[in-house]
Amino acid sequence: MGEQVRAPRRQARGERRIQEILDAAAKVFAEAGYEAATTNRIAAAAGISPGSLYQFFSNKEAIAQALADRFVEQMGRAHREAFESGDLVGPLLPEMIDRMLDPILAFNIANPGFKALFARPDMPAGLASAARPIQTALLGRVEAVLAARAPGVPEGERARSARVMIQIFQAMVPLVTSSRGDEREAMITEVKKVLRGYLEPLEQRRA
Amino acid sequence: MGEQVRAPRRQARGERRIQEILDAAAKVFAEAGYEAATTNRIAAAAGISPGSLYQFFSNKEAIAQALADRFVEQMGRAHREAFESGDLVGPLLPEMIDRMLDPILAFNIANPGFKALFARPDMPAGLASAARPIQTALLGRVEAVLAARAPGVPEGERARSARVMIQIFQAMVPLVTSSRGDEREAMITEVKKVLRGYLEPLEQRRA
DNA sequence: GGAGAATACGAGCAAGTACTCGTATTTGCA
DNA sequence: TGCAAATACGAGTACTTGCTCGTATTCTCC
Numbered sequence: 001m002g003e004q005v006r007a008p009r010r011q012a013r014g015e016r017r018i019q020e021i022l023d024a025a026a027k028v029f030a031e032a033g034y035e036a037a038t039t040n041r042i043a044a045a046a047g048i049s050p051g052s053l054y055q056f057f058s059n060k061e062a063i064a065q066a067l068a069d070r071f072v073e074q075m076g077r078a079h080r081e082a083f084e085s086g087d088l089v090g091p092l093l094p095e096m097i098d099r100m101l102d103p104i105l106a107f108n109i110a111n112p113g114f115k116a117l118f119a120r121p122d123m124p125a126g127l128a129s130a131a132r133p134i135q136t137a138l139l140g141r142v143e144a145v146l147a148a149r150a151p152g153v154p155e156g157e158r159a160r161s162a163r164v165m166i167q168i169f170q171a172m173v174p175l176v177t178s179s180r181g182d183e184r185e186a187m188i189t190e191v192k193k194v195l196r197g198y199l200e201p202l203e204q205r206r207a
Numbered sequence: 208m209g210e211q212v213r214a215p216r217r218q219a220r221g222e223r224r225i226q227e228i229l230d231a232a233a234k235v236f237a238e239a240g241y242e243a244a245t246t247n248r249i250a251a252a253a254g255i256s257p258g259s260l261y262q263f264f265s266n267k268e269a270i271a272q273a274l275a276d277r278f279v280e281q282m283g284r285a286h287r288e289a290f291e292s293g294d295l296v297g298p299l300l301p302e303m304i305d306r307m308l309d310p311i312l313a314f315n316i317a318n319p320g321f322k323a324l325f326a327r328p329d330m331p332a333g334l335a336s337a338a339r340p341i342q343t344a345l346l347g348r349v350e351a352v353l354a355a356r357a358p359g360v361p362e363g364e365r366a367r368s369a370r371v372m373i374q375i376f377q378a379m380v381p382l383v384t385s386s387r388g389d390e391r392e393a394m395i396t397e398v399k400k401v402l403r404g405y406l407e408p409l410e411q412r413r414a
Numbered sequence: 415g416g417a418g419a420a421t422a423c424g425a426g427c428a429a430g431t432a433c434t435c436g437t438a439t440t441t442g443c444a
Numbered sequence: 445t446g447c448a449a450a451t452a453c454g455a456g457t458a459c460t461t462g463c464t465c466g467t468a469t470t471c472t473c474c
Contacts, residue, residue: 200404
Protein backbone atom coordinates (compact mmCIF):
# COMPACT_ATOMS: atom_id res chain seq x y z
CA MET A 1 0.00 0.00 0.00
CA GLY A 2 0.93 3.62 -0.31
CA GLU A 3 2.85 2.64 -3.44
CA GLN A 4 3.06 5.45 -5.92
CA VAL A 5 3.99 5.09 -9.56
CA ARG A 6 5.86 8.33 -9.93
CA ALA A 7 4.25 10.33 -12.67
CA PRO A 8 6.60 11.23 -15.51
CA ARG A 9 7.69 14.84 -15.70
CA ARG A 10 5.07 16.35 -17.99
CA GLN A 11 6.03 18.51 -20.90
CA ALA A 12 3.88 21.45 -21.97
CA ARG A 13 2.64 19.28 -24.83
CA GLY A 14 1.51 16.63 -22.35
CA GLU A 15 -0.40 19.09 -20.19
CA ARG A 16 -2.20 20.31 -23.28
CA ARG A 17 -3.01 16.75 -24.35
CA ILE A 18 -4.51 16.02 -20.95
CA GLN A 19 -6.90 18.93 -21.26
CA GLU A 20 -7.74 17.94 -24.84
CA ILE A 21 -8.52 14.41 -23.70
CA LEU A 22 -10.71 15.72 -20.89
CA ASP A 23 -12.58 17.99 -23.30
CA ALA A 24 -13.11 15.10 -25.70
CA ALA A 25 -14.21 12.83 -22.85
CA ALA A 26 -16.74 15.40 -21.64
CA LYS A 27 -18.23 15.53 -25.12
CA VAL A 28 -18.34 11.76 -25.61
CA PHE A 29 -19.68 11.07 -22.12
CA ALA A 30 -22.38 13.67 -22.66
CA GLU A 31 -23.38 12.20 -26.01
CA ALA A 32 -23.17 8.52 -25.21
CA GLY A 33 -23.22 8.00 -21.45
CA TYR A 34 -20.52 6.33 -19.43
CA GLU A 35 -20.77 2.76 -20.66
CA ALA A 36 -21.22 3.50 -24.34
CA ALA A 37 -18.34 5.95 -24.31
CA THR A 38 -15.54 3.66 -25.49
CA THR A 39 -11.95 4.60 -24.83
CA ASN A 40 -11.20 4.27 -28.53
CA ARG A 41 -13.95 6.76 -29.29
CA ILE A 42 -12.64 9.21 -26.70
CA ALA A 43 -9.18 8.85 -28.22
CA ALA A 44 -10.58 9.45 -31.68
CA ALA A 45 -12.52 12.51 -30.48
CA ALA A 46 -9.28 13.85 -29.01
CA GLY A 47 -7.49 13.15 -32.29
CA ILE A 48 -4.98 10.68 -30.82
CA SER A 49 -4.42 6.93 -30.77
CA PRO A 50 -5.71 4.63 -28.00
CA GLY A 51 -2.13 4.04 -26.92
CA SER A 52 -1.53 7.74 -26.40
CA LEU A 53 -4.62 7.96 -24.26
CA TYR A 54 -3.11 5.50 -21.82
CA GLN A 55 0.09 7.53 -21.71
CA PHE A 56 -1.82 9.97 -19.51
CA PHE A 57 -4.58 7.96 -17.85
CA SER A 58 -4.19 4.48 -16.41
CA ASN A 59 -7.74 3.43 -17.32
CA LYS A 60 -11.17 4.61 -18.37
CA GLU A 61 -12.30 5.32 -14.82
CA ALA A 62 -9.27 7.54 -14.26
CA ILE A 63 -10.39 9.68 -17.19
CA ALA A 64 -13.87 10.03 -15.73
CA GLN A 65 -12.36 10.72 -12.32
CA ALA A 66 -10.15 13.51 -13.62
CA LEU A 67 -13.05 14.98 -15.55
CA ALA A 68 -15.23 14.76 -12.46
CA ASP A 69 -12.57 16.53 -10.40
CA ARG A 70 -12.41 19.32 -12.94
CA PHE A 71 -16.19 19.69 -12.88
CA VAL A 72 -16.39 19.52 -9.11
CA GLU A 73 -13.89 22.31 -8.74
CA GLN A 74 -15.82 24.60 -11.08
CA MET A 75 -19.09 23.61 -9.46
CA GLY A 76 -17.64 24.46 -6.08
CA ARG A 77 -16.88 27.94 -7.33
CA ALA A 78 -20.47 28.37 -8.54
CA HIS A 79 -21.77 27.25 -5.16
CA ARG A 80 -19.52 29.60 -3.26
CA GLU A 81 -20.68 32.44 -5.45
CA ALA A 82 -24.30 31.48 -4.86
CA PHE A 83 -23.94 31.62 -1.10
CA GLU A 84 -21.24 34.20 -0.58
CA SER A 85 -23.63 36.92 0.56
CA GLY A 86 -23.42 37.10 4.33
CA ASP A 87 -26.90 38.49 4.73
CA LEU A 88 -29.27 35.53 4.77
CA VAL A 89 -32.25 37.29 6.30
CA GLY A 90 -32.35 40.77 4.82
CA PRO A 91 -33.31 40.20 1.19
CA LEU A 92 -36.86 39.39 0.21
CA LEU A 93 -37.46 35.79 -0.77
CA PRO A 94 -37.55 36.31 -4.56
CA GLU A 95 -34.23 38.14 -4.51
CA MET A 96 -32.71 35.50 -2.26
CA ILE A 97 -33.77 32.80 -4.69
CA ASP A 98 -32.28 34.72 -7.60
CA ARG A 99 -28.97 34.99 -5.80
CA MET A 100 -28.81 31.29 -5.03
CA LEU A 101 -30.04 29.87 -8.32
CA ASP A 102 -28.52 32.11 -10.97
CA PRO A 103 -24.86 31.14 -10.56
CA ILE A 104 -25.62 27.43 -10.31
CA LEU A 105 -27.95 27.55 -13.30
CA ALA A 106 -25.30 29.42 -15.26
CA PHE A 107 -22.78 26.72 -14.47
CA ASN A 108 -25.12 23.97 -15.61
CA ILE A 109 -25.90 25.80 -18.82
CA ALA A 110 -22.24 26.39 -19.56
CA ASN A 111 -21.27 22.78 -18.77
CA PRO A 112 -23.84 20.41 -20.26
CA GLY A 113 -21.41 17.54 -19.75
CA PHE A 114 -21.64 17.90 -16.01
CA LYS A 115 -25.13 16.46 -15.56
CA ALA A 116 -24.37 13.86 -18.20
CA LEU A 117 -21.57 12.50 -16.06
CA PHE A 118 -22.99 12.77 -12.59
CA ALA A 119 -26.67 12.16 -13.17
CA ARG A 120 -26.14 8.87 -14.98
CA PRO A 121 -26.68 5.67 -13.06
CA ASP A 122 -24.33 3.65 -15.25
CA MET A 123 -21.15 5.21 -13.98
CA PRO A 124 -18.91 3.53 -11.41
CA ALA A 125 -19.89 4.03 -7.79
CA GLY A 126 -16.56 5.61 -6.90
CA LEU A 127 -17.29 8.52 -9.20
CA ALA A 128 -20.35 9.66 -7.35
CA SER A 129 -18.25 9.98 -4.23
CA ALA A 130 -16.20 12.68 -5.93
CA ALA A 131 -19.27 14.88 -5.96
CA ARG A 132 -20.31 13.86 -2.44
CA PRO A 133 -18.41 16.61 -0.57
CA ILE A 134 -19.90 19.23 -2.85
CA GLN A 135 -23.38 17.82 -2.38
CA THR A 136 -22.95 17.70 1.38
CA ALA A 137 -21.68 21.26 1.44
CA LEU A 138 -24.63 22.39 -0.66
CA LEU A 139 -27.05 20.65 1.67
CA GLY A 140 -25.42 22.37 4.65
CA ARG A 141 -25.64 25.78 3.04
CA VAL A 142 -29.29 25.37 2.14
CA GLU A 143 -29.99 24.21 5.68
CA ALA A 144 -28.23 27.28 7.01
CA VAL A 145 -30.40 29.53 4.87
CA LEU A 146 -33.49 27.70 6.10
CA ALA A 147 -32.40 27.97 9.73
CA ALA A 148 -31.93 31.71 9.36
CA ARG A 149 -35.05 32.51 7.37
CA ALA A 150 -37.50 29.88 8.65
CA PRO A 151 -36.69 29.46 12.34
CA GLY A 152 -40.16 28.04 12.94
CA VAL A 153 -39.19 24.81 11.21
CA PRO A 154 -37.81 22.14 13.60
CA GLU A 155 -34.42 20.66 12.85
CA GLY A 156 -35.43 17.25 11.53
CA GLU A 157 -37.92 18.78 9.15
CA ARG A 158 -35.38 21.36 8.10
CA ALA A 159 -32.98 18.71 6.80
CA ARG A 160 -35.77 17.08 4.87
CA SER A 161 -36.88 20.38 3.37
CA ALA A 162 -33.34 21.16 2.25
CA ARG A 163 -33.11 17.81 0.48
CA VAL A 164 -36.46 18.41 -1.18
CA MET A 165 -35.38 21.82 -2.44
CA ILE A 166 -32.13 20.48 -3.89
CA GLN A 167 -33.92 17.58 -5.52
CA ILE A 168 -36.47 19.87 -7.11
CA PHE A 169 -33.84 22.22 -8.39
CA GLN A 170 -31.74 19.45 -9.89
CA ALA A 171 -34.79 17.92 -11.52
CA MET A 172 -35.60 21.21 -13.21
CA VAL A 173 -32.11 21.77 -14.58
CA PRO A 174 -32.65 19.55 -17.65
CA LEU A 175 -35.85 21.44 -18.42
CA VAL A 176 -33.80 24.63 -18.44
CA THR A 177 -30.75 23.40 -20.33
CA SER A 178 -32.79 21.62 -23.00
CA SER A 179 -34.75 24.75 -23.87
CA ARG A 180 -33.51 27.87 -25.60
CA GLY A 181 -34.13 31.58 -25.74
CA ASP A 182 -37.43 32.83 -24.35
CA GLU A 183 -38.57 29.33 -23.44
CA ARG A 184 -35.46 28.93 -21.33
CA GLU A 185 -36.09 32.21 -19.54
CA ALA A 186 -39.66 31.14 -18.90
CA MET A 187 -38.46 27.82 -17.48
CA ILE A 188 -36.06 29.60 -15.13
CA THR A 189 -38.97 31.69 -13.93
CA GLU A 190 -40.94 28.51 -13.28
CA VAL A 191 -38.14 26.90 -11.26
CA LYS A 192 -38.08 29.96 -9.08
CA LYS A 193 -41.84 29.94 -8.72
CA VAL A 194 -41.72 26.35 -7.54
CA LEU A 195 -39.11 27.05 -4.90
CA ARG A 196 -40.86 30.19 -3.79
CA GLY A 197 -44.14 28.36 -3.44
CA TYR A 198 -42.46 25.78 -1.26
CA LEU A 199 -40.40 28.19 0.82
CA GLU A 200 -42.92 30.92 1.51
CA PRO A 201 -45.13 28.84 3.83
CA LEU A 202 -42.03 27.65 5.69
CA GLU A 203 -40.87 31.20 6.34
CA GLN A 204 -44.23 32.28 7.63
CA ARG A 205 -44.57 29.46 10.13
CA ARG A 206 -44.41 30.42 13.84
CA ALA A 207 -41.75 28.86 16.05
CA MET B 208 -41.43 -6.75 -45.50
CA GLY B 209 -44.32 -7.69 -43.30
CA GLU B 210 -42.65 -11.08 -42.87
CA GLN B 211 -43.69 -12.75 -39.69
CA VAL B 212 -41.90 -15.60 -38.02
CA ARG B 213 -44.94 -17.44 -36.79
CA ALA B 214 -44.70 -17.78 -33.05
CA PRO B 215 -44.84 -21.38 -31.85
CA ARG B 216 -48.06 -22.43 -30.16
CA ARG B 217 -47.33 -21.73 -26.49
CA GLN B 218 -47.99 -24.34 -23.88
CA ALA B 219 -49.10 -23.36 -20.36
CA ARG B 220 -45.53 -24.05 -19.23
CA GLY B 221 -44.22 -21.57 -21.78
CA GLU B 222 -46.63 -18.83 -20.72
CA ARG B 223 -45.48 -19.31 -17.15
CA ARG B 224 -41.83 -19.18 -18.17
CA ILE B 225 -42.36 -15.90 -20.01
CA GLN B 226 -43.75 -14.28 -16.88
CA GLU B 227 -40.92 -15.74 -14.79
CA ILE B 228 -38.38 -14.34 -17.22
CA LEU B 229 -40.04 -10.92 -17.13
CA ASP B 230 -40.04 -10.97 -13.32
CA ALA B 231 -36.37 -11.90 -13.26
CA ALA B 232 -35.56 -9.25 -15.85
CA ALA B 233 -37.34 -6.56 -13.83
CA LYS B 234 -35.23 -7.49 -10.81
CA VAL B 235 -31.93 -7.58 -12.70
CA PHE B 236 -32.61 -4.39 -14.65
CA ALA B 237 -33.50 -2.64 -11.41
CA GLU B 238 -30.34 -3.81 -9.70
CA ALA B 239 -27.86 -3.39 -12.50
CA GLY B 240 -29.28 -1.08 -15.16
CA TYR B 241 -29.84 -2.00 -18.79
CA GLU B 242 -26.29 -2.44 -20.03
CA ALA B 243 -24.92 -4.30 -17.02
CA ALA B 244 -27.90 -6.64 -16.98
CA THR B 245 -26.45 -9.54 -18.98
CA THR B 246 -28.77 -12.02 -20.63
CA ASN B 247 -26.96 -14.83 -18.85
CA ARG B 248 -27.65 -13.16 -15.52
CA ILE B 249 -31.32 -12.72 -16.36
CA ALA B 250 -31.49 -16.38 -17.34
CA ALA B 251 -29.80 -17.38 -14.08
CA ALA B 252 -32.18 -15.19 -12.06
CA ALA B 253 -35.08 -16.92 -13.80
CA GLY B 254 -33.52 -20.29 -13.04
CA ILE B 255 -33.12 -21.33 -16.67
CA SER B 256 -30.31 -21.64 -19.22
CA PRO B 257 -29.36 -18.89 -21.70
CA GLY B 258 -30.62 -21.07 -24.50
CA SER B 259 -34.08 -21.35 -22.95
CA LEU B 260 -34.25 -17.59 -22.66
CA TYR B 261 -33.97 -17.28 -26.42
CA GLN B 262 -36.74 -19.82 -26.85
CA PHE B 263 -39.12 -17.03 -25.85
CA PHE B 264 -37.40 -13.77 -26.72
CA SER B 265 -35.43 -13.14 -29.88
CA ASN B 266 -32.95 -10.82 -28.17
CA LYS B 267 -32.21 -8.73 -25.11
CA GLU B 268 -34.12 -5.72 -26.36
CA ALA B 269 -37.22 -7.85 -26.90
CA ILE B 270 -37.10 -8.78 -23.22
CA ALA B 271 -36.89 -5.14 -22.20
CA GLN B 272 -39.64 -4.30 -24.66
CA ALA B 273 -42.00 -6.92 -23.28
CA LEU B 274 -41.22 -5.82 -19.75
CA ALA B 275 -41.81 -2.21 -20.72
CA ASP B 276 -45.15 -3.13 -22.27
CA ARG B 277 -46.18 -4.89 -19.08
CA PHE B 278 -45.17 -1.87 -17.01
CA VAL B 279 -46.85 0.58 -19.34
CA GLU B 280 -50.11 -1.29 -19.12
CA GLN B 281 -50.07 -1.28 -15.31
CA MET B 282 -48.98 2.33 -15.26
CA GLY B 283 -51.86 3.20 -17.55
CA ARG B 284 -54.24 1.67 -15.04
CA ALA B 285 -52.73 3.76 -12.23
CA HIS B 286 -53.09 6.91 -14.33
CA ARG B 287 -56.68 6.18 -15.20
CA GLU B 288 -57.44 5.61 -11.53
CA ALA B 289 -55.73 8.89 -10.65
CA PHE B 290 -57.83 10.90 -13.05
CA GLU B 291 -61.07 8.95 -13.17
CA SER B 292 -63.01 11.39 -11.00
CA GLY B 293 -65.13 13.48 -13.31
CA ASP B 294 -65.26 16.43 -10.95
CA LEU B 295 -62.14 18.48 -11.57
CA VAL B 296 -63.31 21.69 -9.94
CA GLY B 297 -65.30 20.67 -6.88
CA PRO B 298 -62.68 19.27 -4.51
CA LEU B 299 -60.34 21.53 -2.60
CA LEU B 300 -56.79 21.60 -3.88
CA PRO B 301 -55.26 19.34 -1.19
CA GLU B 302 -57.83 16.66 -1.79
CA MET B 303 -57.41 16.95 -5.54
CA ILE B 304 -53.68 16.44 -5.16
CA ASP B 305 -54.23 13.39 -2.96
CA ARG B 306 -56.47 11.85 -5.58
CA MET B 307 -53.99 12.38 -8.38
CA LEU B 308 -50.79 11.41 -6.61
CA ASP B 309 -51.73 8.49 -4.40
CA PRO B 310 -52.42 5.89 -7.10
CA ILE B 311 -49.34 6.82 -9.10
CA LEU B 312 -47.14 6.85 -6.02
CA ALA B 313 -48.55 3.46 -5.00
CA PHE B 314 -47.66 2.07 -8.41
CA ASN B 315 -44.11 3.37 -8.20
CA ILE B 316 -43.67 1.95 -4.71
CA ALA B 317 -45.03 -1.44 -5.74
CA ASN B 318 -42.90 -1.55 -8.92
CA PRO B 319 -39.40 -0.31 -8.15
CA GLY B 320 -38.25 -1.84 -11.43
CA PHE B 321 -40.33 0.63 -13.40
CA LYS B 322 -38.21 3.72 -12.79
CA ALA B 323 -35.09 1.59 -13.10
CA LEU B 324 -36.05 0.70 -16.66
CA PHE B 325 -37.46 3.95 -17.95
CA ALA B 326 -35.38 6.52 -16.13
CA ARG B 327 -32.06 5.07 -17.31
CA PRO B 328 -30.29 6.75 -20.18
CA ASP B 329 -28.41 3.59 -21.23
CA MET B 330 -31.41 1.81 -22.61
CA PRO B 331 -32.16 1.61 -26.34
CA ALA B 332 -33.97 4.61 -27.76
CA GLY B 333 -36.87 2.51 -29.04
CA LEU B 334 -37.78 1.59 -25.50
CA ALA B 335 -38.53 5.11 -24.39
CA SER B 336 -41.07 5.37 -27.18
CA ALA B 337 -43.10 2.62 -25.52
CA ALA B 338 -43.76 4.97 -22.63
CA ARG B 339 -44.36 7.98 -24.88
CA PRO B 340 -48.13 7.51 -25.32
CA ILE B 341 -48.53 7.18 -21.56
CA GLN B 342 -46.47 10.29 -20.95
CA THR B 343 -48.42 12.25 -23.53
CA ALA B 344 -51.70 11.12 -22.05
CA LEU B 345 -50.54 12.13 -18.59
CA LEU B 346 -49.52 15.56 -19.84
CA GLY B 347 -52.93 15.98 -21.45
CA ARG B 348 -54.75 15.01 -18.29
CA VAL B 349 -52.74 17.38 -16.13
CA GLU B 350 -53.37 20.14 -18.65
CA ALA B 351 -57.09 19.40 -18.48
CA VAL B 352 -57.04 19.73 -14.71
CA LEU B 353 -55.18 23.02 -15.02
CA ALA B 354 -57.59 24.33 -17.62
CA ALA B 355 -60.52 23.56 -15.35
CA ARG B 356 -59.08 24.78 -12.07
CA ALA B 357 -56.84 27.63 -13.21
CA PRO B 358 -58.66 29.24 -16.14
CA GLY B 359 -56.65 32.42 -15.60
CA VAL B 360 -53.54 30.76 -16.99
CA PRO B 361 -53.12 31.25 -20.77
CA GLU B 362 -52.69 28.17 -22.92
CA GLY B 363 -48.98 28.34 -23.69
CA GLU B 364 -48.14 28.81 -20.04
CA ARG B 365 -50.51 26.03 -19.11
CA ALA B 366 -48.57 23.47 -21.15
CA ARG B 367 -45.35 24.61 -19.52
CA SER B 368 -46.86 24.41 -16.06
CA ALA B 369 -48.10 20.89 -16.69
CA ARG B 370 -44.63 19.82 -17.74
CA VAL B 371 -43.13 21.42 -14.67
CA MET B 372 -45.56 19.62 -12.38
CA ILE B 373 -44.87 16.25 -13.95
CA GLN B 374 -41.14 16.80 -13.81
CA ILE B 375 -41.27 17.74 -10.14
CA PHE B 376 -43.40 14.77 -9.28
CA GLN B 377 -41.15 12.33 -11.10
CA ALA B 378 -38.08 13.82 -9.49
CA MET B 379 -39.55 13.30 -6.04
CA VAL B 380 -40.50 9.68 -6.63
CA PRO B 381 -37.01 8.34 -5.81
CA LEU B 382 -37.03 10.32 -2.57
CA VAL B 383 -40.24 8.53 -1.66
CA THR B 384 -39.35 5.02 -2.79
CA SER B 385 -35.89 5.11 -1.22
CA SER B 386 -37.26 5.98 2.22
CA ARG B 387 -39.30 3.78 4.53
CA GLY B 388 -41.98 4.02 7.19
CA ASP B 389 -42.52 7.41 8.77
CA GLU B 390 -39.84 9.05 6.66
CA ARG B 391 -41.63 7.88 3.55
CA GLU B 392 -44.93 9.31 4.76
CA ALA B 393 -43.19 12.58 5.53
CA MET B 394 -41.70 12.65 2.05
CA ILE B 395 -45.09 12.07 0.47
CA THR B 396 -46.39 15.02 2.48
CA GLU B 397 -43.52 17.14 1.14
CA VAL B 398 -44.20 16.22 -2.49
CA LYS B 399 -47.77 17.34 -2.00
CA LYS B 400 -46.64 20.56 -0.33
CA VAL B 401 -44.44 21.36 -3.29
CA LEU B 402 -47.20 20.83 -5.82
CA ARG B 403 -49.68 22.74 -3.71
CA GLY B 404 -47.29 25.67 -3.35
CA TYR B 405 -46.92 25.76 -7.12
CA LEU B 406 -50.59 25.27 -7.98
CA GLU B 407 -52.24 27.56 -5.46
CA PRO B 408 -51.02 30.82 -7.03
CA LEU B 409 -52.05 29.54 -10.46
CA GLU B 410 -55.57 28.86 -9.28
CA GLN B 411 -55.96 32.25 -7.72
CA ARG B 412 -54.89 34.15 -10.79
CA ARG B 413 -57.55 36.23 -12.56
CA ALA B 414 -58.34 35.57 -16.19
C1' DG C 415 24.20 17.77 -31.80
C1' DG C 416 23.20 13.94 -29.16
C1' DA C 417 21.34 11.19 -25.21
C1' DG C 418 17.61 10.14 -22.48
C1' DA C 419 12.94 11.06 -21.47
C1' DA C 420 8.35 12.04 -22.94
C1' DT C 421 5.04 11.51 -26.41
C1' DA C 422 2.81 8.95 -30.21
C1' DC C 423 1.29 5.07 -32.75
C1' DG C 424 -1.92 1.03 -33.87
C1' DA C 425 -2.17 -3.88 -34.41
C1' DG C 426 -3.45 -7.16 -31.28
C1' DC C 427 -4.63 -9.61 -26.71
C1' DA C 428 -7.58 -11.19 -22.85
C1' DA C 429 -12.00 -10.94 -21.15
C1' DG C 430 -16.71 -10.43 -21.51
C1' DT C 431 -20.97 -10.01 -24.26
C1' DA C 432 -25.22 -11.44 -26.86
C1' DC C 433 -26.60 -15.11 -29.07
C1' DT C 434 -26.56 -20.11 -31.64
C1' DC C 435 -27.04 -24.90 -32.35
C1' DG C 436 -27.01 -29.77 -31.83
C1' DT C 437 -29.13 -32.58 -28.72
C1' DA C 438 -32.02 -34.26 -24.85
C1' DT C 439 -36.37 -34.06 -22.32
C1' DT C 440 -41.28 -32.99 -21.56
C1' DT C 441 -45.91 -31.97 -23.10
C1' DG C 442 -50.26 -32.15 -25.69
C1' DC C 443 -53.08 -34.73 -28.40
C1' DA C 444 -54.67 -38.63 -31.71
C1' DT D 445 -49.42 -45.35 -26.06
C1' DG D 446 -46.84 -42.93 -29.47
C1' DC D 447 -45.30 -39.04 -31.99
C1' DA D 448 -44.63 -34.34 -33.29
C1' DA D 449 -44.07 -29.99 -31.26
C1' DA D 450 -42.59 -27.32 -27.51
C1' DT D 451 -39.34 -26.71 -24.00
C1' DA D 452 -34.68 -27.13 -21.99
C1' DC D 453 -29.82 -27.36 -21.97
C1' DG D 454 -24.91 -25.29 -22.07
C1' DA D 455 -20.63 -25.39 -24.49
C1' DG D 456 -19.35 -22.82 -28.28
C1' DT D 457 -19.11 -18.66 -31.78
C1' DA D 458 -18.60 -14.10 -33.47
C1' DC D 459 -17.92 -9.75 -31.95
C1' DT D 460 -16.73 -5.74 -28.98
C1' DT D 461 -14.24 -3.56 -25.26
C1' DG D 462 -10.62 -1.88 -22.31
C1' DC D 463 -6.08 -2.00 -22.48
C1' DT D 464 -0.85 -3.47 -23.78
C1' DC D 465 3.50 -3.44 -26.01
C1' DG D 466 7.08 -3.00 -29.28
C1' DT D 467 8.54 0.65 -31.93
C1' DA D 468 8.96 5.26 -33.95
C1' DT D 469 9.04 10.28 -33.32
C1' DT D 470 9.67 14.66 -30.80
C1' DC D 471 11.21 17.33 -26.99
C1' DT D 472 14.56 19.04 -23.32
C1' DC D 473 18.79 20.17 -21.70
C1' DC D 474 23.92 19.78 -21.55
